[in-house]
Amino acid sequence: MKASNPNPALSAVLRAGQPVTGHRPWPRFVVNVEIWNTLLAGLAKGRWNLLGLWAEPSMIHLAVHQVESETLSVASLPCPTGTFPSVGRWHPPAQRLERTITDLVGLLPDASPDLRPWLDHGRWPHRYPLGSSIAPTEAMPPYPFLPVEGESLHQIPVGPVHAGIIEPGHFRFTANGEAVVRLEERLGYVHKGIERLLNGAPLERVARLVGRVSGDSTVSYAWAFARAVEAATATEIPARAAWLRALMAELERLANHCGDIGAICNDAAFALMLAHCAVLREQVLRASATCFGHRLLMDCVIPGGVAVDLSADGVSLLRALIVEMRRAFPPLIKLYDHTPSLQDRTANTGTLNPMLAHQFGCGGVIGRAAGRAFDARRQPGYPPYDQLEFTVPTRRESDVNARVWVRIREVEQSLALIEQILERLPSGPLCEALNRPEQVVEGMALIEGFRGDILLWLRLAADGTVACCHPRDPSWFQWPLLEAVIEGNIVADFPLCNKSFNCSYSGHDL
Numbered sequence: 001m002k003a004s005n006p007n008p009a010l011s012a013v014l015r016a017g018q019p020v021t022g023h024r025p026w027p028r029f030v031v032n033v034e035i036w037n038t039l040l041a042g043l044a045k046g047r048w049n050l051l052g053l054w055a056e057p058s059m060i061h062l063a064v065h066q067v068e069s070e071t072l073s074v075a076s077l078p079c080p081t082g083t084f085p086s087v088g089r090w091h092p093p094a095q096r097l098e099r100t101i102t103d104l105v106g107l108l109p110d111a112s113p114d115l116r117p118w119l120d121h122g123r124w125p126h127r128y129p130l131g132s133s134i135a136p137t138e139a140m141p142p143y144p145f146l147p148v149e150g151e152s153l154h155q156i157p158v159g160p161v162h163a164g165i166i167e168p169g170h171f172r173f174t175a176n177g178e179a180v181v182r183l184e185e186r187l188g189y190v191h192k193g194i195e196r197l198l199n200g201a202p203l204e205r206v207a208r209l210v211g212r213v214s215g216d217s218t219v220s221y222a223w224a225f226a227r228a229v230e231a232a233t234a235t236e237i238p239a240r241a242a243w244l245r246a247l248m249a250e251l252e253r254l255a256n257h258c259g260d261i262g263a264i265c266n267d268a269a270f271a272l273m274l275a276h277c278a279v280l281r282e283q284v285l286r287a288s289a290t291c292f293g294h295r296l297l298m299d300c301v302i303p304g305g306v307a308v309d310l311s312a313d314g315v316s317l318l319r320a321l322i323v324e325m326r327r328a329f330p331p332l333i334k335l336y337d338h339t340p341s342l343q344d345r346t347a348n349t350g351t352l353n354p355m356l357a358h359q360f361g362c363g364g365v366i367g368r369a370a371g372r373a374f375d376a377r378r379q380p381g382y383p384p385y386d387q388l389e390f391t392v393p394t395r396r397e398s399d400v401n402a403r404v405w406v407r408i409r410e411v412e413q414s415l416a417l418i419e420q421i422l423e424r425l426p427s428g429p430l431c432e433a434l435n436r437p438e439q440v441v442e443g444m445a446l447i448e449g450f451r452g453d454i455l456l457w458l459r460l461a462a463d464g465t466v467a468c469c470h471p472r473d474p475s476w477f478q479w480p481l482l483e484a485v486i487e488g489n490i491v492a493d494f495p496l497c498n499k500s501f502n503c504s505y506s507g508h509d510l
């Protein structure tokens with residue numbers, strides 16, 4: 001991996017490639033192996049962050065972001081031989097993405113440190129469904145978990161079926177007594193073939209499907225898809241639509257954070273917090289249903305704007321919700337902060353090394369609790385957040401307690417944002433007809449969901465259908481860090497650590 005300049009700027013590296021016309025709002029470049037390797041060297045040295053890695057049958061795409069220069073770009077490497085230089089060899093956050101690319105498309109990463117399948121459990125009727133799509137000729141061997149050596153070690157397999165109504169995932173613990181020596185995850189049990197379903201579908205169907213990639217983030221996913229379509233077609237949406245999208249997104253954030261705070265406390269055997277937080281979450285969901293017709297706000301954000309308006313009665317209802325939340329929430333914060341038995345479980349438990357948070361480009365609550373203040377609403381930013389006042393809460397302790405406190409502060413910020421939006425909500429139409437592309441165009445968006453930044457890239461065919469689409473959940477860069485934070489903790493603290501992360505199975509499994 002050689003580069004002529006030891007510290008090249010991201011834009012300078014990419015300009016050596018061939019720009020792709022019709023890719024908005026950020027550029028995409030077709031690069032050669034030399035440029036690709038220079039990009040990998042920059043990732044390995046932490047000069048820029050990995051935002052996404054996905055592939056088509058003959059090309060792999062790498063989205064990177066340089067925070068200091070606010071440069072966000074996509075590099076595309078042709079793969080005529082079906083292989084590409086491994087990103088994960090130099091940058092560990094890419095390893096599971098590479099394994100997924102092999103499972104779905106069939107491209108192989110050269111010199112990859114991990115070639116095990118990831119999403120493919122050997123149950124699909126075809127291998128490489130987004131590539132050559134060949135029928136399997138033999139059964140897939142049992143999944144080879146990584147070996148662990150040492151004295152007095154034992155394994156504890158958990159899942160994929162769990163107690164309660166939650167999504168499936170397998171966790172393989174290796175422990176010495178009660179202390180966890182290693183945790184290894186096995187995901188992919190809720191793979192739905194999302195990208196195959198999206199490719200070739202009309203915009204209306206894709207919008208509905210993308211909004212269901214991870215149901216608790218339906219507003220954020222739908223917003224990411226809509227912004228990518230609007231960027232690709234150079235469509236400006238009405239101001240009222242942008243503000244209503246932000247209102248819905250903050251309601252979504254509010255409901256999820258209230259639920260998570262209660263659930264974390266419940267996993268520490270403090271069910272009282274769960275009960276009170278569940279009441280607040282229910283109030284947010286009922287207000288959402290009354291104002292916009294759906295408790296989770298599904299299908300409210302559409303390409304070109306929004307599908308439903310907020311009435312004057314809805315404004316009054318949301319103002320009353322803010323008053324009630326500000327009355328009921330502070331006593332719960334006090335209860336959390338003044339319960340020593342609860343603090344004993346959350347403080348100094350599941351501590352994440354801040355260096356790992358930065359290396360993995362970890363967003364959302366997990367990153368912010370480790371001092372990483374990245375928030376897509378601020379950078380690269382999008383309307384109407386550039387006209388709203390809010391802070392991005394951060395902590396340095398990076399434990400379960402810090403992740404609870406970041407959620408608490410984000411609840412407060414969301415209430416303030418909702419209040420600002422209601423005060424300044426512009427009048428006008430709700431939707432704008434999309435400009436009709438006369439050729440193939442591409443779009444990309446980065447939206448801040450309650451878990452962190454959601455990336456979505458798409459290509460529209462000349463007839464306006466979706467030629468291909470790739471959604472990337474923030475959990476891709478968070479699940480691996482859960483393995484890191486549990487090491488050295490006791491097995492009984494895993495539910496607490498897991499809930500404080502609250503990664504999405506469905507969003508990850510695609």
